[in-house]
Amino acid sequence: MLYSLFHVDKTLMAVPITTILEIVRPSMFYSISGSPEVIDGLINFRGKVVTVINTGLAFGGNKVETTEESRVYIFKKNSELKVADGTGLDSELSPDNIGLHVDNIENVINIEIDELQAVPANMAHPFYKFVVRKGDDFIIILRPAEILNLNKDRDLLS
Amino acid sequence: MNIEDEVFKNFLAEMAERLIDLEQGLQDLEKEFSIDVINKLFRAVHTIKGGCGFFSLTKITELSHLFEDILMKIREGDLVFDVKMVPTFFAACDALKDMHESDDYGNSYDIKEICADLLSGSLSSQTFGSPEQQIKKILPVEIESQDKGSNLPKAELHNAQINHMPVDKSIESEPVKKDLEKSVSVDNDFTLEEVIKSIQKNSLDKNQPQNETIRVKVDLLNRLMELTGEIVVGRNQLLRQFADSDNKIALSSMAHLISDLQQVVLQTRMQPIGGTFTKFNRIVRDLSKQVNKQIKLVVKGEETELDRSIIESLSDPLTHLIRNCCDHGIESSQLRISNGKDPTGTIWLEAKNERGQVSITIEDNGAGIDTEKVKLKALKTGLITSVQAASMSDIEAANLIFNPGLSTSDAITSLSGRGVGMDVVKSTVEKLGGALDLETKSGLGAKITFYLPTTLAIMSSLIVRIGDNRFAIPHSELREVILIRPGDELQIEKIMDHTVYRLRGNLIPILKMSEITGDPSQDSIGGDHSVFLVLHSGTNQFGLIVDSIEHTEEIVIKPLPRILNKLTYYAGSSILGDSDVAMVLSANGISQNQSLHLQELDSLFLNNKSFEDMQLMDMQEKQDLLVFRCGPDEQLAIPLSLVFKIERIDVDQIDKIANKHFINLGDKNILLIYLDQYLDLKPFPSDSKYFFVITTKIDRFEVGIVASSIEESFHARLVLDTPPISGKIILGITKLYNRITLILDLFSLAEQVSPESFKAIDFSGKSTNKNQLLVVDDTPFFRHLEKKYFESVGFKVTLASNGREALELLLEKPSKYDLVVSDIVMPIMDGYELVKNMKINSLLMKIPVVALTSFSEAEHHEKALAAGFDGYAIKTNKETILKAVNRFLIEE
Incomplete structure (x- = not known):
């Protein structure tokens, strides 16, 4: 299965490409007065209003700044996600379109199911699903559904 | 979802539509018999029967089969139609509806009685053949099963067999399908294909009007709307970019097409309101029996189109109002006769398009609202003070019924009187971005008009800037915008820790954005003068300080993302015409969030100064x-x-x-x-x-x-x-x-x-004694202007600033005044109220009263004359004013 790799706070992470709607350059974020800091703001994505989350802050790391390199992953809505992925990843995505603001994107690689390993106990995190070792790279595979259903983990946002 | 479920779901929706057809058809039949109507009814019942037979909804099948048979006999001429059959048909239709809505689709319903009614109804108008033969002819199934001493019709037995087949697993395997078809066709004359076809497409019957529709997911329509909105933004940007170009024929023709596209997309969400209106015929018919009054309903404008979601939310408020008309409005026949009215009361229900809005009017010719009773009740519940009650006009008093907990009905009946409802009606209409208007005439009836936007998808909003951000506020929640300069008399002030402003006799709390969001960085910059918006949610009003007003725009409000749904002070977000995102503020959310203590403020204020004084000072x-x-x-x-x-x-x-x-x-x-x-x-x-x-x-x-x-x-x-x-x-x-x-x-x-067209008319007042004029107007400007006019042509003028003041002057010296000239819209007591009071007073009734207003429409003219005014003139036309006045004094 193909995964799209990206960096957040110097950590390499990945999501299955089947969950992504589009990856865009960050434009102007409309900041929402009164919203938690972890939300960068709203963007107009071809007529849809998309909430963008600062992935760095969401993981308790450094804030992702808007740069030439930084990108926003826009994920599919549940209703748009037609292809269920075969890795046992949650296919239950958020009902809204949500964007993740990341530091930079890397290439797309293929990861076989038998390469996926459980997350070591010392780095367990509700957003982490698996870890993968590819040569020198250590990749964390995210659970998109968990990140996107942030309502469940509101304390992570505060 | 497997095929079976999907087909069944679709069938249920289809059945609902057929039931509406059935009901409409029956209403037509009630008015006039025609074979076309019978055909329509037959088709509807036939489809229901077929589908239910296939899905083993035995009781519905049984009833609809019997119903269909009777209709067929009428169609074939074997049975003579009698209008007495209609109530039974209605009852059958109701039974079908109930069963359709019940959890087990009527399988536990007792339909013996209604079947018997249908049968006996058809027998009584029988013209030939022995009863036994007819029964056999009409319903062999029924007879047979009764012969066996069982209530189970034959069809049910066969259907039970179908039930035992592993239908859902094997529906696609050919042999079983055939088998299934065979058994279905034996009992119900339907094949699987037929059922599915008739479900998917209801226009199989060639006689049915070609009004083809398909079901589309609302999601898809919304997406279509979003994309169209973006195309419009793109078009505007292109037009701006190529504004100076010489050759832009292609661009402008595309621009037109895009406008058309937007129109069409908006129309996809529209539905005629007729479907909702139809059911009121039934409600009125049923209620008139229940309350034992003669009531007829006249419906107009069924074809008026509104957004689907608006139509859906209107159903309850309209039902409530219609019930109110039947219960409170229309009097009993005896009472109506003794009052010289037609014993049958009429309720008019009308929808029409007016100035880009849709108005829906519910009017009755009943007793009208008893305003004294309303006032009394409001006094009892502490809603108003006795001072307020005394100074209230009839219309103000009637409008009290929109407050929660107020009902004038002495006894609580099953129809109305619980005092819940009118407030809900009002808030529903306001939630939809609409407004409502109430008129009542004692003894003549009452009229409520809803004014509604045609679509919810697009809302007219004001775009404002607060701090770095722009916000949108729907016009439906915005009352007014107020600018305060340093030198102004009324300033934002602090009373006991509340930041408030005196707005026409009410203290309203003034909020800053930072108080709402708790985020001080997002605050207005402020300056030497302040601008605030007066927002309202229900009866609550408050001010919100903004930095600047940008413009008005039609926006599409998108729901708040789930992550943000705790921020209830936002109604959603929107994409503005320049492609920027803006949050849409919700007055409702803000006032709930802040738990504004408005009552507290009011009482604070009442202690400060009497309500009436303040209102006078402020409005006049x-x-x-x-x-x-x-x-x-x-x-x-x-x-x-x-x-x-x-x-x-x-x-x-x-x-x-x-x-x-x-x-x-x-x-x-x-x-x-x-x-x-x-x-x-x-x-x-x-x-x-x-x-x-x-x-x-x-x-x-x-x-x-x-x-x-x-x-x-x-x-x-x-x-x-x-x-x-x-x-x-x-x-x-x-x-x-x-x-x-x-x-x-x-x-x-x-x-x-231009002296030729504005020559002041010479007034003969100088040669008569009748030159004492009482001029009533609340605006000082017009008051003085009018005084100047009249004095310039020889009148002696006394001024009053509202109806009450005028009435007091008149009662003091009834014989002093020869003519009263009055404005209509005034605080404390308006012109209608004044003229009403004068015409019931024997000392004052002979003094002519001329209405003077800024309205020039004919409807206001008629209304003024109907209210008792003797003449009418438009404020902005000096010549007609003097003419109107002269006429009365010269004729004397």
Whole structure:
């Protein structure tokens, strides 16, 4: 299965490409007065209003700044996600379109199911699903559904 | 979802539609018998029967089969239709509906009685054949099963067999399907294909009108809307980009197509309201029986289209109002006869398109609202004080019914009287961005009108800037915008820790954005003057301080992302015309969030000053003025209510004809007036490249007043002094922004400019004694203007600022006044109320009353005459005013 790799706070992470709607350059974020800091703001994505989350802050790391390199992953809505992925990843995505603001994107690689390993106990995190070792790279595979259903983990946002 | 479930779900939806057809058909049948209607009914019942047979909904099948048979006999001419059958048909239709909605689709229903009714109804009008034969002919199934002493019809047994088949797993395997088809076809004359076909497409029958529809997911429509919205934004950007290009034929033709596209997409969400109206025929019929009154319902404008979601939310409020009409409004037949009315009461239900809105009117010719009773009740519940009750006009009192917990019905009946409802009706309409209007005439009836936007998808909103961000506020939640300057009399003040403002006798809390969001970085910058929006949610009002007002825009409100749904002070987000995102504020959310203690504030305020005094002071003395200049020095002002339009004009647009200057505005050539020719002013600056032209609403006064600059509009208490400079066209002077300002008398100006059409009529009052006039008007400006007119032609004028004041003056010296000239819309007591009070008083009833208002529409004219006014004139036309007044005094 193909995964799209990206960096957040110097950590390499990945999501299955089947969950992504589009990856865009960050434009102007409309900041929402009164919203938690972890939300960068709203963007107009071809007529849809998309909430963008600062992935760095969401993981308790450094804030992702808007740069030439930084990108926003826009994920599919549940209703748009037609292809269920075969890795046992949650296919239950958020009902809204949500964007993740990341530091930079890397290439797309293929990861076989038998390469996926459980997350070591010392780095367990509700957003982490698996870890993968590819040569020198250590990749964390995210659970998109968990990140996107942030309502469940509101304390992570505060 | 497997195929079986999907087909079944679709069938249920289909059945609901057929039931509506059935009901409509029955209503048509009730009015007039025609074979077409019978055919329509037959088709509807046939489809229901077929589908239910396939899905083993045995009881529905049984009833619809019997129903179908009877209809078929009528169609074939074997049975003579009798209008007495209709109530039974309705009952059958109701039973089918109930079963359709029940959890087990009617399988546990007892339909014996209704079946028997149907049968006996059809037998009683039988013209040939023995009863036994007929029964057999009509319903072999029924007879057979009864013979066996069982209530199970034959069809049910077979259906039970179908049930035992592994249908859902094997529906696609050919042999079983065939088997299934066979058994279905034996009992129900239907094949699987037929059922599915008739479900997917209901226009199989060639006789049915070709009104093809398909079901589309609402999601898809919404996406279509979003994309169209974006295309429109893109188009606007392109048009701007290529504005200077010479050849843009392709672009502009595409721009038109896009506008059309947007229209069509909006229409996809629209539905005629007729479907909702239809059910009220039934409700009224049922209720009239229940309350034992004769009531008929007249429905108009069923084809009027509204957004689907609006129609859905209207059903309950309308039902409530119709019930109210039946229960409270319409009197019993005996009472109606003794009051000289038609024993049958009528309720009119009408929808129509009006000025881009849809209005829905519910009117009855019953007893009207008993306003005294309403007041009494409101007093009892502590809603109003006795002072307020005494000063309330009938309309104000009637409007109290929209407060929660108020019902005038003495006894609580099953229909109404619990005091819940009218408040819900009002809040529902307001939630939809609409407004409602109530009229009532004692003994003649009541009328409630809803004014609704045609679509919820697009809302007209005001875009404002607070701090760094822009926000949208739907106009439906916005009352007004108020600008306060440092020198203004009323300022935002602090009373006991509340930041408040006195708005026309009410204290309203004033909020800052930072108080709402708890985020101090997002606050307004502030300055020497403050602007705030007055927002309302229900009866609560509050102010929100903003930095600037940007513009008005039609926006599509998108729901808040789930992550943010705790921020209830936002109604959602939206994409503005320039492609930026803005949050949409929710007045409802804000007021709940802040738990504004409005009652507390009110009581605080009541202790401060009596409500009535404040209302008087505030409403009477405020005036809107347009302040402008004709040269560098003098500041001039005219009432804003008389201004039609202001346009900026380049000097080279002026046409000069024989010393006069004209300008072409719209399709009219307008004469320009330089005020320095009429007043002792400095000459108009000749070097300016552009200027402003102010056109007025005054009849036949098609001139433009030239201004070198427009200062602003002014809303404040006005104190007029006598002008120090002579000149007829000055009404007075006042001090605005620390500058002396001349207030123009536009009517005298009109007279001077074109004397031929504005010649003051000579009044014969000088030669008669009848020259005592009482002028009633709440606006000081008009009051003085009117006084000036009348005095200029020889009247003696007494002034009053509202109906109550006038009534007191009249009662004091009933014989003093020969004529009363009154405004209609006034605080405390309006013109209608005044005239009503005068016409029931034996001392005052003979004094003629002339209505004077700024409305020129015929409906207001009629309304004024109906209310008891003897004559009518339009404020902005001096000639008609004097004519109207003269007529009464000369005729005497």
